Amino acid sequence: MEIEEMQALWSEMSDRLEQQKKLTNEIIMNMTQERYSNKFRTLSTYETFGALFCFLIALGILVNISKLDTWYLMICGIITLLFLIVLPTLTLRLLGRIRRFNIIDKSYKEALIGFQKAKKNLLILQKSAIYASFVIMFTASAVFAKIIGDKDFFLIDRGIKEYLVFAFAIAFVFFISRWGFRSYGKVTSSAENVLNELE
Amino acid sequence: MQKEEEFIRIIKEHEGVIFKITTMYTDNRDDQKDLYQDVVYQLWKSFESFRAESKISTWMYRIALNTALTRLKKSKRMGNTVPMDKVIMQQTENYEPEFEEKLKLLYAHIKQLDVLEKGLMFLLLEGKKYEEISEITGLSPSNVGTKISRIKQKLKKQIIKE
Known part of the structure; x- marks a missing residue:
């Protein structure tokens, strides 16, 4: 299909669409009401629940922090706490920024640059979270082993079963991360390309 | 009331444009409907500011394209989406x-x-x-x-x- 052929086809389609008007006054005015399932809001709702869940766990650790009675368990506790508090807070802030993004007074170029930048930041944060999840897997295991079972994760006698469970967990995180890196990588690089084109 | 009537007239006149843009930026009928509504909503929100400024078509293209490009993709709902089998929606004679x-x-x-x-x-x-x-x-x-x-x-x- 040549470009000229595309243009002719497009123009024919436009003519046909002209003949099949289907919006009524009521449908149009219904669309102007902010009652529809807004994607940003849906996403933010999920993230808000996720964040609340993280904050609750963080609160649980804080209440029991005195049980972390060695310096290394305390370090694990602090790292886990930071992860549970900082990451969801940053995610919600970035999502909020995207949601409040004003498209009305912007040209296509400005809207594209602003949105791609916000999206890139969100993706970078999510990518960093994947890296961090490797570390958190260890620190959180140590913290919860102590708080729930009163066991020192680093001094436990482990049998084959425990090592197998751990190997499985590492493999699981590895595959999930690899999948995450690949998909995030594609999206960030496409955002990057568009920004390079425009700036 | 006059503002609403004017808005409805403009949307009806240009509904084909919104349809073409929303079809271009989405992959299934549900997403297209959502985006269509987003576009009309954003046009309504900016209707006041447009009247003082540029041509209707310029304003409409700008808002519709901006809305389309700044939307986040809805996660794929497996088995729940209607593929876009037809571009021209109504099957007339x-x-x-x-x-x-x-x-x-x-x-x-x-x-x-x-x-x-x-x-x-x-x-x-x-x-x-x-x-x-x-x-x-x-x-x-x-x-x-x-x-x-x-x-x-x-x-x-x-x-x-x-």
Whole structure:
């Protein structure tokens, strides 16, 4: 299909669409009401629940922090706490920024640059979270082993079963991360390309 | 009330434009409907500011394209989406499957372009001159020209590959 052929086809389609008007006054005015399932809001709702869940766990650790009675368990506790508090807070802030993004007074170029930048930041944060999840897997295991079972994760006698469970967990995180890196990588690089084109 | 009537008139007059943009930026009927509503909502929100400023079509293209490009993709709901089997929605007595096939192919080519190229290609197909495209997009006319010739080359390559 040549470009000229595309243009002719497009123009024919436009003519046909002209003949099949289907919006009524009521449908149009219904669309102007902010009652529809807004994607940003849906996403933010999920993230808000996720964040609340993280904050609750963080609160649980804080209440029991005195049980972390060695310096290394305390370090694990602090790292886990930071992860549970900082990451969801940053995610919600970035999502909020995207949601409040004003498209009305912007040209296509400005809207594209602003949105791609916000999206890139969100993706970078999510990518960093994947890296961090490797570390958190260890620190959180140590913290919860102590708080729930009163066991020192680093001094436990482990049998084959425990090592197998751990190997499985590492493999699981590895595959999930690899999948995450690949998909995030594609999206960030496409955002990057568009920004390079425009700036 | 007069404002509403004026808005309804404009939307009815340009509903084809919104339909074409929303079809171009989405992959299934549910997403298209959502985006359609988003666009009308954003147009309504900015209706006041438009009246004092630019041409209706420029305002409409700008808001519709901006809404489309800043939407986040809804996560795929497996088995729950209706594929876009028809571009022209209503099956009238003039319905031609062959024409539909050609349209689907045309949209398939456009959908392979990146988000910036998609917008430019759309405006080109709408028959807009470089100056008008420049006004809508905020790119300089010469930049529009360069990018459009690159898009044409890219499309040619795509077509040859098939």
